[in-house]
Amino acid sequence: xxxVRLGAGMAFWGDRVRPAxxxxxxxxxxxxxxxxxxxxxxxxxxxxxxxxxxxGYTPDVIDLLRGALxxxxxxxxxxxxxxxxxxxxxxxRRVAExxxxxxxxGLTIAVVTGDDIGQDIDGLMAQGVPFRNMDTGExxxxxxxxxxxxxxxxxxxxxxxxxxxxxxxxICGRVTDIALYxxxxxxxxxxxxxxxxxxxxxxxxxxxxxxxGQATGGLFSAGWADVPGLETxxxxxxxxxxxxxxxxxxxxxTGGRVDxxxxxxxxxxxxxxxxxYLTADVTADFSNVALEQVGPDRVRITGATGRPRPETLKxxxxxxxxxxxxxxxxxxxxxxxxxxxxxxxxxxxxxAAAGFRAEAELVEYLGWNSMWQSRMPEPTDxxxxxxxxxxxxxxxxxxxxxxxxxxxxxxxxxxxxxxxGVGTRPPVKELFALWPCLVPRDYIKQSTDxxxxx
Amino acid sequence: xxxIRVAExxxxxxxxxxDSCNVGLVxxxxxxxxxxxxxxxxxxxxxxxxxxxxxxxxxxxxxNIRALNFVLTQALDGGGTMSLRSDHLGKVMYAWLLxxxxxxxxxxxx
Numbered sequence: 001x002x003x004v005r006l007g008a009g010m011a012f013w014g015d016r017v018r019p020a021x022x023x024x025x026x027x028x029x030x031x032x033x034x035x036x037x038x039x040x041x042x043x044x045x046x047x048x049x050x051x052x053x054x055x056g057y058t059p060d061v062i063d064l065l066r067g068a069l070x071x072x073x074x075x076x077x078x079x080x081x082x083x084x085x086x087x088x089x090x091x092x093r094r095v096a097e098x099x100x101x102x103x104x105x106g107l108t109i110a111v112v113t114g115d116d117i118g119q120d121i122d123g124l125m126a127q128g129v130p131f132r133n134m135d136t137g138e139x140x141x142x143x144x145x146x147x148x149x150x151x152x153x154x155x156x157x158x159x160x161x162x163x164x165x166x167x168x169x170x171i172c173g174r175v176t177d178i179a180l181y182x183x184x185x186x187x188x189x190x191x192x193x194x195x196x197x198x199x200x201x202x203x204x205x206x207x208x209x210x211x212x213g214q215a216t217g218g219l220f221s222a223g224w225a226d227v228p229g230l231e232t233x234x235x236x237x238x239x240x241x242x243x244x245x246x247x248x249x250x251x252x253x254t255g256g257r258v259d260x261x262x263x264x265x266x267x268x269x270x271x272x273x274x275x276x277y278l279t280a281d282v283t284a285d286f287s288n289v290a291l292e293q294v295g296p297d298r299v300r301i302t303g304a305t306g307r308p309r310p311e312t313l314k315x316x317x318x319x320x321x322x323x324x325x326x327x328x329x330x331x332x333x334x335x336x337x338x339x340x341x342x343x344x345x346x347x348x349x350x351x352a353a354a355g356f357r358a359e360a361e362l363v364e365y366l367g368w369n370s371m372w373q374s375r376m377p378e379p380t381d382x383x384x385x386x387x388x389x390x391x392x393x394x395x396x397x398x399x400x401x402x403x404x405x406x407x408x409x410x411x412x413x414x415x416x417x418x419x420x421g422v423g424t425r426p427p428v429k430e431l432f433a434l435w436p437c438l439v440p441r442d443y444i445k446q447s448t449d450x451x452x453x454x
Numbered sequence: 455x456x457x458i459r460v461a462e463x464x465x466x467x468x469x470x471x472x473d474s475c476n477v478g479l480v481x482x483x484x485x486x487x488x489x490x491x492x493x494x495x496x497x498x499x500x501x502x503x504x505x506x507x508x509x510x511x512x513x514x515x516x517x518n519i520r521a522l523n524f525v526l527t528q529a530l531d532g533g534g535t536m537s538l539r540s541d542h543l544g545k546v547m548y549a550w551l552l553x554x555x556x557x558x559x560x561x562x563x564x
Contacts, residue, residue, distance in 0.1 A: 039472075040535045135472065214467075221548065222465030222482070261465065261480065264519045268478025270469040272525050274514050290518035303518055321536060362531070362538035370540045372550050374505050392538040433536050436472060 004188045004240045006181055007251075009034035009068075009081075011212030013041055013058040019213070019235040019254065021067035024077055027237050027251040030188070032072060033180040034081040035210055036061060042174060043318035043432035045085035046118070046149035054094075056087030057171075062098060065169075069095075070102055073168060080159055080180050084171040086149060088113055092171045092451050107452075110162030112172040114446035115154045117315070117439070121147070124443060131315065131437040140435070146319040148432055152439060153314045155280030157193070158446035159183025165450055174316060178279045181206035181238075189242050196282055200306015201244030203277065203284035208266050208301060209236040209248060215266045217256035222265075229255020245302045247294060258297040267291075278314075280441075283307040312438040321433035322359065325401030326392035327408040328366070330421040336387045337379045339416040340365070344389055346415050350407040357400060358393035366390055388421070394431065401428045457555050463490055466548035473533040474509075475544035477524045477551050487520040493556045499524050502554045506547070524551070 007029035009020035013036045024032055036058040049056025061083035072079055084091040092111045099107045117124065121140075125131065131140040151174035160183050162170040170183070182202055185191065191198050209215050215236040217227035234254025238246040250258050267289060271277060274286040283306060290303040327347075331339040344363060366388035369376035379387065391408070395401040405425055412422050463486035464479040479494065481487035500511040509527030516523065530544050531537035541547070 043535075219467060219545075220465075221467060221552075222480075260519075264480045264521060265465060265467045265478065267519060268476070268480065268516065268521050268523050269467045270471060271476060271478070271523060272471060272474070273512075274516050274523055287514075287516060288518055289516060318535075324538065326538075360531075360538060364540055366540070371546045372506065373539070375503070375550065390540065394536070394538060431536060434472060434533060 002242060004031070004185060005029045005237055006031045006033050006184060006240065007237045008209040008212050008235050010036055010060070010064065011210065011214065012036065012038050013060055015212060017060060017064040017067065019233065019251065020064050021071070022254060023235055023237065023251045024068040024071040024075070026253060029077055029237055031184040032068060032077055032079045033184070034061065034064065034079065034083060035177045035180060036081065036083040037085060037174060039316065039434060040318070040432060042086055042151050042316055043148045045087070049087045054090050057085045057091035057094070058083045061091065062094060065095060065098055066102070069099065070104060073104055073107065078163065078168055078170070078184070080170045080172070080183060082172045082175050082180060084111065084173045086116065086173065088171050088173045095169060095171065096451060108166050108168050109451045110165065110167035110170045111449045111451060112158035112162060112170060112175065112446055114158065114444060115151045115174040117152055117444070118150045121150055124439065129439055129443065131317070131439070134436045134438065140437070143319040143435055148318045148320060150315055150317045152444050153280055153316060154444060154446055155179050155309070156183035156186060158448045160186045161448040163187040165448070167450065176280050177210045178203050178206045179281060181210070182281050185240060185244070194308070196306035196308060198244035199282035200284040201304045202240065203279060203282055203306065204267070204286050204289050204304035205238050205240065205244070205246040205248070205301050207271070207277065208263055209238050211266060211269065212236065213256065214269060215248065215263055216250045216258055217262055220262050220265060222261055227257055231255060245300065248299045248301060249297050258299055260291045260293050260299055263291055263299045263301065278310055280309065280313055282309050311441060313441050313444055315437050315439050317435040317437060318432045319435055321431040322394055322396050323398045323401035323431060324392055324394055324429040325404030326390065326426055327405045328388055328390040328421065329408065329411055329419055330386055330388045331416065332386045332418040332420070333384065334382065336384045336418070339418060340387050340389045343411050343415050343419065344391065346411060347391060347408050350410070351403060354403050354407055356403050356407070358395050361391070361393040364390045398428050398430070455557050456560055457557055459552065460490070460494060460554045460556060461552035464552070466552055468544050468546070468548035470530055470534045470543045473528055473530050475526045475529040475547050477526065477548050479522045479551065481520040484520065489556065489558055490522055491515070493558070494522060494554070496524065499551065503529070503550065
């Protein structure tokens, strides 16, 4: 019976590339599927592309391919990635250069585009697409002049076409994470694009591995101390059967663990209604998903299903939304908490005198309540050895945000005794907000271009 | 009757979807799952998170893996890209739910 082995090569821009290379070496995989994009990533990449037309993709893909590409070509493993980000063509050009540097010949690179609707927004609005904010109902006009990018979470059609045309490396922009997996499965098994059962099942599998090390022992909250080899954690591999079910495992000889508990935890990660997991290709239903340990580091996953794909696609739109200014300082025993309060009132008074204007502010005491905020009671222990104050504010301009640090520094000489750690200037952080909205799928057309390298 | 924490019955994981945070609990065994289903209601979870959740709490069930999924809306100070919180992605919200205390019969937590 035919099986197809898909490896989860990356989980985000900045993730380790070594486990992906090890997976190419020893994982016996047919496809290396690499997700480099988080919700915010497209804002950053779009900004880079505007400054330089050769940028706008996640450069870690080059580090990954430098190690993995020669092995994958030799083994017939094909690579599918959304590292193209805001500029898949530039990414493909760089990959072609890399192939030449590495002396590789006969490489076929495909570029899948069509997700970027940044230039089409006004035209689409004229055709009656309102791009209303899904959460607030506001019209796009509220932020139209501050938009940084607009990309549609597109499906797997372009990937299927690229593989059909013989691509060794498929470089996409903002396709869904799930599409990176459904594309090769449809290509291999010849599933119909409306085979909702198989697509829904495979989506549950893809969801459970798409965050890489989180399926193999990373972030595991039950007996975290017993997970072996976190430093050499292997990324997960799904061995798919023709019906869309799979056995989840990992690269042999790597750290971590695959068991029913590690996979269960990942199945409930970042989902809303498990009965209605929306993707561009299928509406998956995880409600009755089931797991079974079938060997060491091998878990069989079954029981998911699917319904027709949604008629609208989600748009990842971002807009410039101001800046965060932040600072922190530490007060020590005695009276650590009381002195921290005094230091904070010093900071606020100075900020007010400087005409400071913030849209929102937050105080956290690191080591005490920075995670759960007001759910923690105020510290009352007079012997408290130290407390770290973190103050952060959202401001309209960078100049305003910088005041937070400037007005805090005098605490070194002018505030209560027993203070340290004021002196490191944290960067002012530029903020990009997301504008969640929808577009009817009929307006979006993917296209697939083949680039023959060397 | 005795008081236990959810952590004795389940492990968990949490993350972000815009300004919503989801917290998944996975029970260690069938009796624990039965207690979670009965005791860890959406209402109690909403109360437990207090001001951390400005919106609603909805509970979903995945019985074959003995899991409950809680979706907390308006829970991340504007969402991962905007939030002022250190935990702007809601990665540790699960631990707050594991700290929730339940009153159970002596035998049911054996």
